[in-house]
Amino acid sequence: MRVDARRNREHLLTTARAVIAEQGPEASLNEIARRAGVGPGTLYRHFPTRQVLLAAVFRDRVETLCARAADLLAHTSPDEALALWSRDVLAHALTDRGMSASMTLGGAELGFDCHAAMRSAATGLLLRAQREGRTRPDVDIEDLFQLVTGVALAASELPGGLDRAERLLSVTLAGLRR
Amino acid sequence: MRVDARRNREHLLTTARAVIAEQGPEASLNEIARRAGVGPGTLYRHFPTRQVLLAAVFRDRVETLCARAADLLAHTSPDEALALWSRDVLAHALTDRGMSASMTLGGAELGFDCHAAMRSAATGLLLRAQREGRTRPDVDIEDLFQLVTGVALAASELPGGLDRAERLLSVTLAGLRR
């Protein structure tokens, strides 16, 4: 990969991060390219679809959350791990506008798949909690993911923000117990 | 209102219903107008924004649900009423594509406000259940609405459909008890 190509790619990423932070995940790709000082073609060459771009933008955040899941899996009790991780997901969703959207929009064939990564991180936590016995055994990983991202999405779009988010999460977590 | 205007309006509504049923709530308004055999201007005169159109399309459905809420309020126990009504909302959301979206998108100043109507219908059910004592007193009407429409949205967009929807709903309802 040529150095100018790599430089453009990085610059596009930081610009996208900024624009998405202020306009949300549906920001104009045209404008991102313009602000980055490149043509539209350059953007689309590096990031063929919006999902690929979003995935690249939020990749490190998602990886942080996955690492956190692994850590909790090793050092915390099953129930608490699930609760703490959900809270972390929520916190990131509230911080980074558009993050929730990129978690739900899955299946970025090329590049990084946020949806798959998050789902697989959650799988470990859910299965262990279910083995332990205090979590409903009939919910599957898709259910869990749907609930958590649903709360995250709601919380990131409603202005009422953090306290409402915590309340919704506590309702959901309570519902997961049996 | 002139009779041709009324006729066009009705025709637009039925066409919109069909197109939204097959393409979802983000269908092209242009195409709806084209299929209805009118110009774009005519569509926008009758329905200034997409939300107004969606609200008009789903108005009777929403009114049915509101009536159902009133009925349950009068003839069923608080807990059961809440559960049954949520299940009905879910059923409608699964039947009519785009219905969930029109429930969440609120504030159609002109015409009919699906969001407000649904929220006020749910208010009665929630308050009564909370007075009865088996429902968490700290959740407010926005929380309830967010949870129910969240499940509905998820269920209407995931292909796995009905059984998953019921499972998610039962988790949420369990979480609402105390």
Next chain:
DNA sequence: AAATATCCGGAGAGGGTCTCCGGATAATCT
């Protein structure tokens, strides 16, 4: 039948997504 109020159609501005290819630029070879 004439006058008036109302409504329609479609052209078109403005913006968005995405493609394509001639020209420019980096990397490699001699």
Next chain:
DNA sequence: AGATTATCCGGAGACCCTCTCCGGATATTT
């Protein structure tokens, strides 16, 4: 260094969408 090659960039442009505007057509009233 100079030439060759592989790679990449820019932006014009096709196509679609939303939304507006107004001359002409249509209904209603006088």
